[in-house]
Amino acid sequence: MNKTDRMLAIVLELQRSGTRRAEDLAAIFETSIRTIYRDVQALSEAGVPIVGAPGQGYSLVDGYFLPPVSFTAEEAVTLLLGIDFVEQQFDVNYRVKARASRGKIESILPDSVQRETVRMRASLKLLAGTTADSEQAEEALGLLRRAVLEERKVHFHYMKKIPEPTGNRQSSRTVEPYGLVYVGGTWTLIAFCNLRQELRHFRLRRMCELTLLDETFKRPPDFNLQTYEPPDDRNILVHILMNRDLLDKVKEYNYFYTEALEDTPEGLLVVLRVRQFEEVLPWVLSWGADAKVLGPASLRKRVQEEIAKMIKHY
Template sequence: MNDKDIKRLSRLTAIITQLQTTRLVTATSLAEKFNVSVRTIYRDIRALEQAGVPILTEDGKGYCMMNGYRLPPLMFTEKQANALILAEQLVLKNKDQSFVKDYCDAIDKIKAILKESAKNKVNLLEERTRFDQNVKRERNSNYISELQYALTNYLLISIDYVNKDNLSSQRIVEPFSLINTTENWLLIAWCRSRKEFRYFRLDRIEKMQVLIEKFEPHKMTLQQYFDKFY
């Protein structure tokens, strides 16, 4: 196998990864990402289809993987695995317990599919990498995982919230975005009682419940929100 074949195989694998992680990708975006022509991407897609990968084409929109189809886990390079371990240490600085737990659980699953030699190196790196701030790190919230679920499924949430004046209130809100600051996580949500978007600090949420009632998605991006309100 020559260098050209190796590069193409690497690109085909990366295209599969893109199709598995993004709902819809265009030939143009793939061509820009891999620095090849659109015609080359067309040939790559045909090659994947001929190899049995169930790629669907949405006319005028792009490509997507057949719903429910998943390939076996792809191999990580040693450097990629090392980057994930370093990222884990950064995550451990986070103040939300649910976010830390879910990320660490995901890392454990990734470690399980590594080759034994790579796994040993990753474990060694994990033992030898530490941030001072991670020792006995304080966790002041435990809601991110549930909020992510509510946000992506357009579900209302009920919160008992204490404001900066230590006044408590119950709100029904439509989660829109999660923002991380140097000190706390913030939820941007449409407050149904105030009839406007509000910021809510996660460490001031005393109680939260994800409701079964859905809300109508807000037709704007996060950048459009910032452009409109700030």
Template sequence: MRRTDRLFDIIQILRDGKLHRAQDIADRLEVSVRTIYRDMDTLTASGVPVEGERGVGYMVRDQITLPPLNLTPQELEALNLGMAIVAEAADPDLKSAALSLADKIDAVLPTETIAAADAWKFAVYPFADAARGFTHMPPVRAAIKSRQKLRISYRRIDGTLTERTIRPLHMEYWGRVWTLTAWCELRSGFRVFRIDLIEDLTALPELFTDEPGKRLADFDPAT
């Protein structure tokens, strides 16, 4: 598992706001406790409000604010797309400026919430990952609004390509990478997909309605 993917998994664990021991996280992710300590240091340095210490446990609680700006998801998408394009440019000065700007934004960026759980950002993904995901943002957003099922080809972390039919429910920002919370019909459960790992996407003619157990309000990130 790549380190960035493991950091994403750690955030998924911590987002319930409860105290988690490093040993428990290490057992769940099948790594050493020493690795978890290093990952926590990385998340803290990246601006994630992690509280706790070695031998006690870790949790995420405090929100980050960005006064006086309030960015909509669409404005944030446009901002990140611009930085992603500039960061891939050949001009070293522009690339340096884009990375510097991203660090400043990542340090104070407000987060969104899903249901009762807080979602947190971290600035560890390269811009190339963000650029790959932006092409799918418009159809995903449209499908969420129209409550339209999607068929996606998704590249799992281990490299395996899978085909899924999903009910898209909510997009959220994690610091240069967007994720999609959805009900996966293949797994008969909620799944959180990284949008940059979606290889292909097709909107299906089939619409979906709220069903108990399959709504965004029923999603528990701790399970």
């Protein structure tokens, strides 16, 4: 990084972080503390209002703001792809904001960068899955996002899949929404459930009759969605013997429940870790005769029962 780029980066870092010590800046930009002293002095002489506090570090005078001067083609493509994702996966309010953001970014790009950005974007494409109830899901996402921001409770009916013969079960829930997580192509609400009196996860696609309530709540000050990790309660190990020729295909599939893969003389041993058998039953059946359940015995029986039902259809 040359001196000019580093000085600009220092201003943007102070603008982003508030206060930084010379040692911190030296570590970030991989240079010496003495070089940082010289850069800060040069910035001050150029009119950038940087103030230093002994023992605290450097900061910008309140009210000073330096907008990004330019984007490289790679940086612009990164931002525009992020906007594409927001347009596809968020609710209508964010979609409108995303389109406005795209217009602003494209308007400040120099012609040469804009041409290169168009060329690079032509080689990349995001495809969003569509469902018959996508409009309702979009509306629900907007309502839940509002509930999270305004710290208001929501009420809904929740459909949970449970083992046969009971089948699906619907329950009525009132929850305190803490945040929304997008994982594996599905939105999940992290919320404190008033019924269960604990933190629970609710898939958006399993909710119905969603209502935003007037009752408010206070999110715990120690809850941080970015660092939150749900407890892992997958306590059942499933062992499956597969055709070893499928090793590359199984790796490519990158199945969520996979615990281990081992190439044995008998074939490819796949170990899965699950909460209940129904989570992996469709996956096991999808491999047909190339997969054999070694255990638990109860899952072997469950597979046999499902195959017997399939045979009756043919």
